[in-house]
Amino acid sequence: MADEPEGPSFEVPVGLFQDMEDLKVQVRRLEAQLKEVTENAASGAGEASEEDAGGEDAEEVDGDEEAEWQYPPLILLLDPPLYDTELRALIEWVEGVLVPGYLGEPSNDARWCHLWFDHPTGVIGPLHGLWLAWQELTDPATCGYTGPSVWYRDHYLPCIRELRAPNGPFKGCTKGEHQIDHRLPGLVPSAWRREDS
Template identity: 40%
Template sequence: MSESADDSGPVRIPDHDLDDLAATVRALVAQSQQQAEVLSRLTDEPSTPQEDVPSPPTDETGAEGTSSSFIMALTGRAYAKELAALATWVCDLLLPVYGREITTSRPWCHQWHEHPEAVARLHALWLAWQQYTDGEAGLAGPSTWHRDHLDPALLQLRAPDGPFGACTTSPTRPNHRLLTGPECAVDGG
């Protein structure tokens, strides 16, 4: 019989590669813990009803029990749970790392969860983040997430004419105002 790789003795790794390997292991362990926390939040029932959480418009596609994971397809308690998990990600990871200063050219709203467009874009960004930071996404996953998802989403969200255009443009003067969008008129004739 031929010898297997396991029979050839201990694996030797050059010292200069050990630091990289240790950093990779630490990052994977931290990512695994973070995903476990997100999963735990998603599976836990809220202890009190969240009546102050706005719900998206409902229609036949937004019924409870929908198979879509996109937040705009959820209603009621499922929407509230997903919004709470999204808020944790936005406040604990996205804003501390990518928030940048609030200016007239980069507005932000502390009540972002009341802007349906912002909720939709941030949720899509979070879903992509979960996919592209997963170990199966490969080493280029995070780079792809930055290029294809984060940068375009932030350009839209924080544009002067974006969903926060009438909101905070100075961190010392918080402001919140929902802009009215175009109305849809269906002609009956």
């Protein structure tokens, strides 16, 4: 029996890695929220707050704040620094989970841009929604074991189909090239200006 291992051996479930990444993102989001709340409290330290002013109204405000933080808003509705924190977390998820685990090699029929975050129109919002759905639907405690299937069918497939379509937001991007078609032209077209001769 000399060839038996001394310590216990076990395999780490794949879901545990994803859960740890989700927890890291949630901790960063909570840190940003805590920083914002403490900065707001410090700036209004000498003023009377609404909670101090009125009994039942104060309880309603607290309840509304809990509901607001419980369900994260769409990233495009956030102001800096919350937007920046949420975008960093989204980039980590896209680059660490979505791209290596779900996206295949880019092609003319299935485009992808490695600078996807430079395409704010039609890319960041849908990917953020996809990520929020992934967070909810990959947690067996909240959705059971069918959640990932629902996420894949109802969220991933429609979103990625639109993003990677040949006429989608990455239509000008190819391997090694990056182009954003949403920029305004530098000159007004000649039909709109009158040239003096």
